Amino acid sequence: MDLDYVKNAVDSVVREVSKAVIGYDLEVRLLFGCLLVGGHVLVEGFPGLAKTSLAKAFARTLGLSFSRVQFTPDLLPSDITGSLIFNPRVGDFEVRLGPIFANIVLADEINRAPPKVQSALLEAMQEGQVTIAGKPHELPKPFMVIATQNPIELEGTYPLPEAQLDRFTIRILMNYPSYDDEVLIVKDTRLGRVDLVNKVVDSQDILDAMKLVDKVRMDESIARYIVSIVRATRSHPKVRLGASPRAAQMLGKLARAWALLDGRDYVIPDDVKQLAPYVLNHRIIVTNDDPLRVINEILEKTPTPMMAKALGMGYSNE
Structure with missing residues (x-):
C-alpha cells in the first residue's frame, strides 16, 4: 500500500457516501x-441531519460491521457490552456479545443514558476490550465509536463530564445543508x-493504512x-x-493521518490549522464566548511554521 492508494481510497469513500448523504464530504474525511x-x-447536530445514515454509509463503503445503540435512561451497561445467558440446550451459561462488538458503533444520543452506561462505553473506547463475567473480550479491529448528541434537548439528559469528553478525538458540529444541497435532497x-x-475498500486496507500513519514525518x-x-x-x-x-497528542496523530489522506508523508502547518478546531472545541470551557471563536483567535495569534524544504522537512518560524 502506498500514499496514492490511501488518497484514492478516501476519495472513493467520499464519493460513495455522497450517494446517500450529500453535503458532508469534509465530515467523511474527518471520520x-x-x-x-x-x-x-x-457528533452534535439537530435531528434530521442524517447522522445515522452518514455513519451507516461510511461503514458500508469500508466493508465494516456496523451497529447502532439507542441510548435511553433505562439502558444497562450489559445492554451494550453483553452478558452471560443460560442456554437450556447445553445446560450451561454462554456469553452473548453486545452491540459494542462491531467495527463502527453508533451511540445515538449518548447523553440520554445514565453515567454508568456512558462509563461502560467510554471504557471500551479506551481499552479496546470489555469484561463480561470477569473475562476480557477484545473488540474487533478497526474499532470506532461515533456518538451523537442533540444540542437543543437537555431535559432528561446526563451531560458528559469534561474527563469523558476528552476521550473523543474530535467533535463535529453538523450544520444544515446548503440551499442547493437541500433542493437536491x-x-x-x-x-x-x-x-x-x-464497498470500495476493506478492513485489511484500513489496518494497513493505520500502519502508514506512524511513518508520516513531523518536523519538530x-x-x-x-x-x-x-x-x-x-x-x-x-x-x-x-x-x-x-x-496535543491527538492533534499530532490526526495531523499525520490528515497528511496521509492528502497523499503526503509529511505534516504541514495547514493540517494542524484545519484540524485544531475539531480536536479542541470540546476540550475547553470558555466564559461567555464561543469555543470555536476562541480557538480561531489562538490560531491567528500563534506564529505559524514556514516550509523551508521541498518535502516538508525543516521549518522556520514566520
Missing part, C-alpha cells in the same frame, strides 16, 4: 482520519438509501506549533479550563 488513528468521534429520491452505497517545529496552540488555551483570558496534553 476516515479518526478511524486511522484509532480515535472516536462525537428534495428532488433525488435515492438520497438516504444506504443500500445504494458500495510542527510539534512545537501544536504544543503552543494547546498551551495557549490554558492561558487565554476567556478560557476557564484549557486543553490537556492528550489534546
Whole structure:
C-alpha cells in the first residue's frame, strides 16, 4: 500500500457516501482520519441531519460491521457490552456479545443514558476490550465509536463530564445543508438509501493504512506549533479550563493521518490549522464566548511554521 492508494481510497469513500448523504464530504474525511488513528468521534447536530445514515454509509463503503445503540435512561451497561445467558440446550451459561462488538458503533444520543452506561462505553473506547463475567473480550479491529448528541434537548439528559469528553478525538458540529444541497435532497429520491452505497475498500486496507500513519514525518517545529496552540488555551483570558496534553497528542496523530489522506508523508502547518478546531472545541470551557471563536483567535495569534524544504522537512518560524 502506498500514499496514492490511501488518497484514492478516501476519495472513493467520499464519493460513495455522497450517494446517500450529500453535503458532508469534509465530515467523511474527518471520520476516515479518526478511524486511522484509532480515535472516536462525537457528533452534535439537530435531528434530521442524517447522522445515522452518514455513519451507516461510511461503514458500508469500508466493508465494516456496523451497529447502532439507542441510548435511553433505562439502558444497562450489559445492554451494550453483553452478558452471560443460560442456554437450556447445553445446560450451561454462554456469553452473548453486545452491540459494542462491531467495527463502527453508533451511540445515538449518548447523553440520554445514565453515567454508568456512558462509563461502560467510554471504557471500551479506551481499552479496546470489555469484561463480561470477569473475562476480557477484545473488540474487533478497526474499532470506532461515533456518538451523537442533540444540542437543543437537555431535559432528561446526563451531560458528559469534561474527563469523558476528552476521550473523543474530535467533535463535529453538523450544520444544515446548503440551499442547493437541500433542493437536491428534495428532488433525488435515492438520497438516504444506504443500500445504494458500495464497498470500495476493506478492513485489511484500513489496518494497513493505520500502519502508514506512524511513518508520516513531523518536523519538530510542527510539534512545537501544536504544543503552543494547546498551551495557549490554558492561558487565554476567556478560557476557564484549557486543553490537556492528550489534546496535543491527538492533534499530532490526526495531523499525520490528515497528511496521509492528502497523499503526503509529511505534516504541514495547514493540517494542524484545519484540524485544531475539531480536536479542541470540546476540550475547553470558555466564559461567555464561543469555543470555536476562541480557538480561531489562538490560531491567528500563534506564529505559524514556514516550509523551508521541498518535502516538508525543516521549518522556520514566520
